[in-house]
Amino acid sequence: MSNTPPYAPDAPALSLKLDDQLCFALYSATNALKKMYRPMLDRLGLTYPQYLVMMVLWERDGMTVSEIGEKLFLDSATLTPLLKRLEAQGILERKRAAEDERVVRVSLTAKGKALKDDAASVPGEAVTATGCTPDELTALRDALKRLRTDLMKTG
Structure with a gap:
C-alpha cells in the first residue's frame, strides 16, 4: 500500500493562504x-x-x-x-x-x-438575495450536506 496522500501535495487547499482555505x-x-x-x-x-x-x-x-x-x-x-x-x-x-x-x-x-x-416570504427573499438560481442553490446545499456527512464520519 502506498503512503501517497490522496491529493496533490501542491494543491491550493494545502497552503496556509487564507483565501485557499x-x-x-x-x-x-x-x-x-x-x-x-x-x-x-x-x-x-x-x-x-x-x-x-x-x-x-x-x-x-x-x-x-x-x-x-x-x-x-x-x-x-x-x-x-x-x-x-x-x-x-x-x-x-x-x-x-x-x-x-x-x-x-x-x-x-x-x-x-x-x-x-x-x-x-423569507426563503424566497433569501434566494433572490443570493443572486443564484434555485438549481444552483440546491446543488450547493446538497454538496454541503455531503461534506457535513463526510466530516462527521471522520471526526
Missing part, C-alpha cells in the same frame, strides 16, 4: 448569509438560530429538546437558552414529559404557529 470560505459565507437574513428575521423578532429552531418546529411540532438538537446539530447547553428566549416571547412552551421528567417537549403556541405565515 475551505474552512474560511465556509465561515465567511456563513457570516454573510446570517447578515443577509438579519433584516428579514428582525421583522419576525427572531435571531438566525431562533429561526432555525422555528423551522424545525413548523415542520414537526411537539419535538423533544434532544430531537431538536439532533436536527440542528446543537447540544442542549446551546439550545436551552434559545428555547428559553423563545418561550419568554410567547412563541413556544416547554413541558416535561409525564412519562420521563428528564425529557422536555417543545410545542408552538398560537403565536408561534402564526409566525409561520409571517415567515413564508
